[in-house]
Amino acid sequence: MDTNNEVNVGVLSTLKPKVNFANKMTAKPGQSWGPRTISDCQIIFVESGTATLTLGANSYSINAGECVFYGANSPHKLVSSNSNPFSFMSIHFDWNAESPEPIHPLHGIKDCQLNRKVATYKIKIDEQREINFPHYFVMPNIESLFANIVKEYRYEEPGFTFILRGLVTQLITLIIRNEINGNPSLGERRKIAPALESIRKHPEKNWTIQELADISGYHPTYFTSLFKELIGYSPKQYLINERIKKAKLLLLDAKTVEEVSLKLGYTSIHYFCRNFKSITGLTPTEFKLQSLEL
Template sequence: MKTHLGTLGNLRPTVNFSNYFQAAAGTFWGPRTIPDCQLILLVAGSASFEFAGKCLNLLPGNCLFYGSDTPHRLAISSSGPSTLGSIHFSWDSVSSEAIHPEPTIILHTRDQLVRPAKTYTVHVEGHGDVDMWHFYEFTQLESLFARIAKEFVHQEPGYGSIARGYLIQILTSLIRYQMDKRFRAATEHSKIAASIEAIRQDASRNWSTPELAAICGYHPTYFAELFREATGYAPKHYLVLERVKQAQLLLLHEPTIEAVAMKLGYSSIHYFCRNFKAVTGLTPTEFKQRNVEL
């Protein structure tokens, strides 16, 4: 599911609701879907966030973004209270008048948390399309979240327009941060390109970090840091992702799941199935069945 929002400079985002508060230990929201989009900033404490078959452990400075039709569950750690900033918003609206999301929030069962997350794409002039990330490690947003929440508490004349201005700053800051990270990742990617190609060419091999580092001519420790910077994953995890990617193609042609697992270097069918479901949210059997249905 992908929604193209248009050009960044032409968007008129509207804040529908905002608050900045302390939540007690063990508090949770969801599983649920919302009618608009939401940004959540963890200011202090810790929490967990489940969506799209993933569970993220949140620390101060972590920011979440997600939209409608994305089942999710946010839970505050049982170890103590946490401080949060929250903004519900619509991406483009002529009016800055808020439409509160509460009446159309829908509760779900936990099995819906594996549904794919909706993707939002923004066109940045001179740079092309940018898909908004769902998770940011960005520590410079606290004051803007607090200012928007303050506007919603006092609701003085023109508060919607002022909140819109702050929201534009937040969204633009996130997109700039994302583009900068993408540029730096591309630079680092070139340094480990040979190891990635080796994994793709022989995903059935149980590659070790020292073996991959030797291909690129780096010390294993330094290589592991470069690899994570460029891909977001440790080499071992990237190997799993590549195996699952190739498994999806093989499952369309191979007669059995066992044959696919063997081709990809798995000695245990159980381990293969566990890896496959962790990445895709489906078992190999479910994946095969889904791809033969009309």
């Protein structure tokens, strides 16, 4: 762990997470875990009832449909409500491990004081974006994924460790998507929603910052700053990304690269090719040939 309590997990696309333990249970009234630290990471999904999680200096009241996460050596205490004890599913996992074989977390649990700092886990999404994995989050329709992980862990059918790796990878990815696009930032993202929708519908148009700011009702300088803060890209880079997304589809059917370039509003095929390769790693011609071969 880094001394500044920041853990750089790595690049999302190269992670090899593994499940160490998965369980489903109903707590007794007032039942508590901690104060303690664990040697791996843990995600908890509350099915019903209420509990309180103290994580370092912060406390969270967690209810049905809500999730919490904490990492290795992060001091925490979890207490079930006396009047409304909670039922929950819990997953212990490591971010990166060559072997998918579970290592039970029991021996890594230690008593501690709650006045220590909590680790922040940073994950690199791509060359331009990095996010902090959230300590608290709400996700729709996530319960079944937790249940599948618990089921695979409990029954240990042939190949279960590989299935568990796939399921926890899916869970981590969905949490990250939710953090980028979901409920926590939904209110803020609504501010630029008209601009996002306009770019997605018409990526072939050479949108100016002034036009996009006017659509959203903001001054261009404020709009640009807000857009970068919420999306992680400048409006110009977001437009390029959307164009290349559409280009991938068009290249499957188009006869020539020039045809796609023109449809997407490029006045220079060389600029289009440069944009395409910077994002995909392939030239449009290479992408088209690869798609035909597959």
